[in-house]
Amino acid sequence: xxxxxxxxxxxxxxxxxxxxxxxxxxxxxxxxxxxxxxxxxxxxxxxxxxxxxxxxxxxxxxxxxxxxxxxxxxxxxxxxxxxxxxxxxxxxxxxxxxxxxxxxxxxxxxxxxxxxxxxxxxxxxxxxxxxxxxxxxxxxxxxxxxx
Amino acid sequence: xxxxxxxxxxxxxxxxxxxxxxxxxxxxxxxxxxxxxxxxxxxxxxxxxxxxxxxxxxxxxxxxxxxxxxxxxxxxxxxxxxxxxxxxxxxxxxxxxxxxxxxxxxxxxxxxxxxxxxxxxxxxxxxxxxxxxxxxxxxxxxxxxxxxxxxxxxxxxxxxxxxxxxxxxxxxxxxxxxxxxxxxxxxxxxxxxxxxxxxxxxxxxxxxxxxxxxxxxxxxxxxxxxxxxxxxxxxxxxxxxxxxxxxxxxxxxxxxxxxxxxxxxxxxxxxxxxxxxxxxxxxxxxxxxxxxxxxxxxxxxxxxxxxxxxxxxxxxxxxxxxxxxxxxxxxxxxxxxxxxxxxxxxxxxxxxxxxxxxxxxxxxxxxxxxxxxxxxxxxxxxxxxxxxxxxxxxxxxxxxxxxxxxxxxxxxxxxxxxxxxxxxxxxxxxxxxxxxxxxxxxxxxxxxxxxxxxxxxxxxxxxxxxxxxxxxxxxxxxxxxxxxxxxxxxxxxxxxxxxxx
Numbered sequence: 001x002x003x004x005x006x007x008x009x010x011x012x013x014x015x016x017x018x019x020x021x022x023x024x025x026x027x028x029x030x031x032x033x034x035x036x037x038x039x040x041x042x043x044x045x046x047x048x049x050x051x052x053x054x055x056x057x058x059x060x061x062x063x064x065x066x067x068x069x070x071x072x073x074x075x076x077x078x079x080x081x082x083x084x085x086x087x088x089x090x091x092x093x094x095x096x097x098x099x100x101x102x103x104x105x106x107x108x109x110x111x112x113x114x115x116x117x118x119x120x121x122x123x124x125x126x127x128x129x130x131x132x133x134x135x136x137x138x139x140x141x142x143x144x145x146x147x
Numbered sequence: 148x149x150x151x152x153x154x155x156x157x158x159x160x161x162x163x164x165x166x167x168x169x170x171x172x173x174x175x176x177x178x179x180x181x182x183x184x185x186x187x188x189x190x191x192x193x194x195x196x197x198x199x200x201x202x203x204x205x206x207x208x209x210x211x212x213x214x215x216x217x218x219x220x221x222x223x224x225x226x227x228x229x230x231x232x233x234x235x236x237x238x239x240x241x242x243x244x245x246x247x248x249x250x251x252x253x254x255x256x257x258x259x260x261x262x263x264x265x266x267x268x269x270x271x272x273x274x275x276x277x278x279x280x281x282x283x284x285x286x287x288x289x290x291x292x293x294x295x296x297x298x299x300x301x302x303x304x305x306x307x308x309x310x311x312x313x314x315x316x317x318x319x320x321x322x323x324x325x326x327x328x329x330x331x332x333x334x335x336x337x338x339x340x341x342x343x344x345x346x347x348x349x350x351x352x353x354x355x356x357x358x359x360x361x362x363x364x365x366x367x368x369x370x371x372x373x374x375x376x377x378x379x380x381x382x383x384x385x386x387x388x389x390x391x392x393x394x395x396x397x398x399x400x401x402x403x404x405x406x407x408x409x410x411x412x413x414x415x416x417x418x419x420x421x422x423x424x425x426x427x428x429x430x431x432x433x434x435x436x437x438x439x440x441x442x443x444x445x446x447x448x449x450x451x452x453x454x455x456x457x458x459x460x461x462x463x464x465x466x467x468x469x470x471x472x473x474x475x476x477x478x479x480x481x482x483x484x485x486x487x488x489x490x491x492x493x494x495x496x497x498x499x500x501x502x503x504x505x506x507x508x509x510x511x512x513x514x515x516x517x518x519x520x521x522x523x524x525x526x527x528x529x530x531x532x533x534x535x536x537x538x539x540x541x542x543x544x545x546x547x548x549x550x551x552x553x554x555x556x557x558x559x560x561x562x563x564x565x566x567x568x569x570x571x572x573x574x575x576x577x578x579x580x581x582x583x584x585x586x587x588x589x590x591x592x593x594x595x596x597x598x599x600x601x602x603x604x605x606x607x608x609x610x611x612x613x614x615x616x617x618x619x620x621x622x623x624x625x626x627x628x629x630x631x632x633x634x635x636x637x638x639x640x641x642x643x644x645x646x647x648x
Contacts, residue, residue, distance in 0.1 A: 001579075019340075044321055048322070071371050076571060079363060080570065083550065083570065087560055099547040099551055102547060110539035120544070137201065138200075140554070
């Protein structure tokens with residue numbers, strides 16, 4: 001917890017410094033005596049520096065130990081990867097097919113049976129087709145199968 | 148008298164077939180989402196928001212509001228049956244609800260929670276009906292400096308009071324504000340932090356972020372916490388065994404009434420909300436009860452008090468949202484974003500500019516509460532079956548629903564990427580105890596905050612003194628500072644005390 005909080009505070013500090021530099025150098029702090037496009041981001045970053053330092057100071061009395069267990073890290077990796085794979089697959093197979101396949105794969109990876117995964121794929125495909133494409137008229141990117 | 152006429156007109160809107168259907172779908176969806184451990188009202192509203200795209204704004208918001216207070220009702224189901232709260236506002240319901248279920252009184256506990264929620268919700272809607280328009284009238288004279296100060300106060304109280312560390316709350320809020328600056332600056336036309344991506348020119352949509360922070364992050368948490376199926380107390384539920392007996396009522400009614408008024412007041416405060424309301428209501432009930440020794444072991448009033456308070460708080464939260472245009476909680480922040488997506492700008496003028504919408508929404512809350520009490524008493528056995536859904540099926544289906552919803556927003560894969568990224572960030576934030584609500588609230592309010600700030604400086608020809616020479620603005624800013632400084636000092640004192648012992 002302590003190390004994780006310290007790392008997060010450093011990330012916030014770096015983010016704040018980036019925002020400050022960009023606000024002053026690229027966006028413009030003032031315009032005709034009034035706040036320019038960089039004015040608000042600059043002050044947001046200044047306050048972010050103050051609170052990030054506060055977090056660093058507070059982190060001193062936090063307990064040690066990891067914020068993740070094996071299981072939490074595994075679930076974070078599974079769902080984040082599933083999201084990225086959905087995006088990549090959608091470019092080739094269309095979004096509907098991609099969502100249905102990823103749903104089936106997730107059922108398996110999260111501990112479901114093969115039968116449940118196989119049933120999930122067409123169920124998600126049909127339900128999402130009816131809900132999004134028919135009812136809500138959202139046009140999903142299409143794949144080689146025409147949907 | 149005028150209020151009653153407007154309310155009757157509202158009922159004409161709320162009782163139309165389309166509105167009734169939207170309300171019914173909303174409350175059923177809300178109860179189901181509320182009953183599922185880990186998925187609270189903010190997740191429910193965010194996940195189901197894309198399903199309202201292209202609909203009539205009034206029916207869409209009626210549905211989303213139904214999800215909000217429906218989730219408050221549903222939160223008690225898992226608290227009582229599996230000792231796991233559906234959302235944080237239902238934590239206190241576990242304390243006496245689960246022991247009651249173990250004693251074979253799950254029906255009475257669920258019945259009391261339903262009736263207490265109904266009473267809390269309905270009395271609060273009545274207060275809301277008469278209070279909100281008056282408050283809106285009172286703040287009509289607000290200028291940009293007062294609005295700026297009000298938003299700063301709302302943001303800092305939410306950030307200071309949510310979570311364990313006010314520093315982390317403030318940092319979360321500031322990241323939200325920084326994200327709100329992404330996009331083309333409306334005054335100068337200059338792109339800010341767009342990295343040459345045209346998708347970012349119009350800014351980052353709050354809903355893509357909310358879907359990640361509230362939706363995907365909660366799903367990761369749910370998947371990481373439970374495997375297989377949730378184990379619930381086996382109970383036989385029928386209409387008859389859900390009705391509390393005379394003795395139960397005798398013990399509970401004063402606590403229900405106190406919880407209602409307390410919950411409504413706390414719900415109106417930014418950052419407080421249903422969780423704090425239910426905690427305070429429970430502890431007051433325990434202090435004032437003649438049988439305090441039963442609390443924690445299965446006192447029926449221990450279920451009634453927090454449930455009336457958290458439902459009253461969910462209605463109270465609509466007062467600042469509609470009357471001031473400043474949300475005080477994560478769910479109302481998502482609702483504000485939804486209203487803005489439908490080109491409705493909450494604030495004092497909305498009562499004059501869109502009376503059909505406002506009064507239709509208020510009337511729908513009366514209707515929704517009646518629907519909820521009927522659904523819960525008659526079909527509770529069906530809602531309880533939701534807990535039998537295996538976690539892997541639930542996580543997989545809600546996950547792809549979130550991605551599809553994110554895509555539907557702008558019909559773009561880029562948005563899906565943002566949602567996935569914020570899902571991972573949200574989960575890390577959760578583990579590190581950074582509250583996500585201030586980030587979403589700041590993202591929603593960021594544009595308005597910057598506009599009010601700039602307008603104020605134009606009024607004062609660039610002088611910051613305008614914020615400190617107008618009394619109300621000064622008071623609001625002082626409250627904003629206090630909301631961060633006081634919890635920080637308390638944290639420091641607590642840490643010093645624990646070090647010395």
